[in-house]
Amino acid sequence: MFIVIVGCGRVGSELAAGLYRKGHQVTIIDHVGSSFEHLPPDYRGRTIEAEVLSEDVLKNAGVEQAGGLAAVTNSDPVNAVVGHVARSIYGVPNVVVRNYDPRWKPLFEAFGLDMVSSTAWGASRIEELLERPAAAGGR
Amino acid sequence: MFVVVAGGGRTGAQLARYLLEQRHEVQVIEHRKDVLAHLHRELPTEAIYEGNATDARVLQGAGIERAHVLTACTAEDAENLSLCFVARERYKVPRTIACINNPRNAWLFDDKFRVDVALNQSDILAKLIEQEMSxxxxxxxxxxxxxxxxxxxxxxxxxxxxxxxxxxxxxxxxxxxxxxxxxxxxxxxxxxxxxxxxxxxxxxxxxxxxxxxxxxxxxxxxx
CATH class of the missing domain: 3.30.70.1450 (Regulator of K+ conductance, C-terminal domain)
Incomplete structure (x- = not known):
C-alpha cells in the first residue's frame, strides 16, 4: 500500500520505518529538513521537506493515489486540518490522526477523524499498571 | 449581534474594541498571559474570556452556542480553520470569519473548513500598497x-x-x-x-x- 505520513518526529519516523520494513511504499513530509535524521538508516522511502498546508504539497506527494495517510505532527490543529483535507478533498480512504493534547479531542470528533490519543492512552495505561501491577501483561 | 472572537492579538483586540463601540456583544477568547495583560488594558473585563479557544469547554463557556458570528484570528492558520469548522458543524454558528496568517495557506480558507469570509491581511495590504504607489x-x-x-x-x-x-x-x-x-x-x-x-x-x-x-x-x- 502507498502511505503518506505527515510529521517526522518520534512517532512519524517510527511509523515510517515500520511500514517501510513491511514492504509498503512510504512518503514522509516534514517542514524541518533535519527531522528526517530521526529516520533509521535502512529507511529508503521518500522524504519531502515542505510546509504541508501550502497548496499542492500534499498533491505533489501523490496523496490522491495513497491508500492511507497518517497526520502525526505535534500540532493538533495541523493534524486535524491535514486529516480533513486528505479525506474530504483528496479522497484518501484511510486517514488516521494523532491527538496530542487531550483538550483537542472534541474538535477531532467534530471532524469525524479516526484518532489515536497517545497522551491520554499512555497516561491511562500507566495508571492501570500502577494500580494493578498483576494485570500488567506483555512485559 | 453577539460575536465570539478567538484570539486576542492585535487584530482580535482592535476588532473587539470596534465592535463594542458599535454596541455589539463581544467575547474575546485568549489564553496567553502576556497577551491577556495587554487585553485587560484595552477592553472591559466582561468582554474577555480566559482560556484556549480550541478547548471545547472554553468555547461553550464563552457562549459559542448562541453566537451570531465567530471570528477566528489566532496566530495559527490550522487553528483558525479548525475553529470555523467546529463552530459551524457543532455549534451551528451562522457566520464564520477567519484571518489568514500565511498567504500560502489561503487555498484552505473556504467551504472546505466552513469559512464564510477569509481575510488575507498580507494580500490586502500588498494590493493597497501597490495601488497607492501608482x-x-x-x-x-x-x-x-x-x-x-x-x-x-x-x-x-x-x-x-x-x-x-x-x-x-x-x-x-x-x-x-x-x-x-x-x-x-x-x-x-x-x-x-x-x-x-x-x-x-x-x-x-x-x-x-x-x-x-x-x-x-x-x-x-x-x-
Whole structure:
C-alpha cells in the first residue's frame, strides 16, 4: 500500500520505518529538513521537506493515489486540518490522526477523524499498571 | 449581534474594541498571559474570556452556542480553520470569519473548513500598497468591498488633462463614477456639461485599475 505520513518526529519516523520494513511504499513530509535524521538508516522511502498546508504539497506527494495517510505532527490543529483535507478533498480512504493534547479531542470528533490519543492512552495505561501491577501483561 | 472572537492579538483586540463601540456583544477568547495583560488594558473585563479557544469547554463557556458570528484570528492558520469548522458543524454558528496568517495557506480558507469570509491581511495590504504607489497625489479616502473599490479624492492642479474638459467628454475609466466636485468650498453636483477647472476637488469611486487611469486624467503633467 502507498502511505503518506505527515510529521517526522518520534512517532512519524517510527511509523515510517515500520511500514517501510513491511514492504509498503512510504512518503514522509516534514517542514524541518533535519527531522528526517530521526529516520533509521535502512529507511529508503521518500522524504519531502515542505510546509504541508501550502497548496499542492500534499498533491505533489501523490496523496490522491495513497491508500492511507497518517497526520502525526505535534500540532493538533495541523493534524486535524491535514486529516480533513486528505479525506474530504483528496479522497484518501484511510486517514488516521494523532491527538496530542487531550483538550483537542472534541474538535477531532467534530471532524469525524479516526484518532489515536497517545497522551491520554499512555497516561491511562500507566495508571492501570500502577494500580494493578498483576494485570500488567506483555512485559 | 453577539460575536465570539478567538484570539486576542492585535487584530482580535482592535476588532473587539470596534465592535463594542458599535454596541455589539463581544467575547474575546485568549489564553496567553502576556497577551491577556495587554487585553485587560484595552477592553472591559466582561468582554474577555480566559482560556484556549480550541478547548471545547472554553468555547461553550464563552457562549459559542448562541453566537451570531465567530471570528477566528489566532496566530495559527490550522487553528483558525479548525475553529470555523467546529463552530459551524457543532455549534451551528451562522457566520464564520477567519484571518489568514500565511498567504500560502489561503487555498484552505473556504467551504472546505466552513469559512464564510477569509481575510488575507498580507494580500490586502500588498494590493493597497501597490495601488497607492501608482496614484501620485490622489488620496484614497475610503476602501470598499475589502479594497476592491475606493473613494478617492484629488485637487486638480493647473495643467492637468481634465482642466477645461466637460465631464461628458472626459474619457473616464470603465469602472468609475465622479461622485462630487468641490469648488470654492461648495459641493457641485457633477453633470455632463460641467467643465473641470484647476483647484476643483474631485471625489470619485473607482476600482483598482480605474484609480490609476483617473490619476492620469486629474494628476499634474497631463501627458
Amino acid at each position: 496614484l501620485g497625489d490622489m488620496m484614497t479616502l475610503l476602501k470598499l468591498r475589502k479594497g476592491r473599490f475606493s473613494l478617492v479624492g484629488e485637487k486638480i492642479p493647473a495643467g492637468a488633462r481634465a482642466v477645461g474638459v466637460a465631464l461628458k467628454d472626459l474619457p473616464l475609466p470603465k469602472n468609475s463614477v465622479i461622485a462630487a466636485i468641490i469648488r470654492g468650498g461648495e459641493i457641485v453636483i457633477p453633470r455632463g456639461p460641467l467643465a473641470f477647472a484647476a483647484d476643483d476637488e474631485v471625489l470619485a469611486i473607482v476600482d483598482a485599475d480605474g484609480a490609476a487611469e483617473l490619476a492620469r486624467l486629474f494628476g499634474p503633467g497631463g501627458s
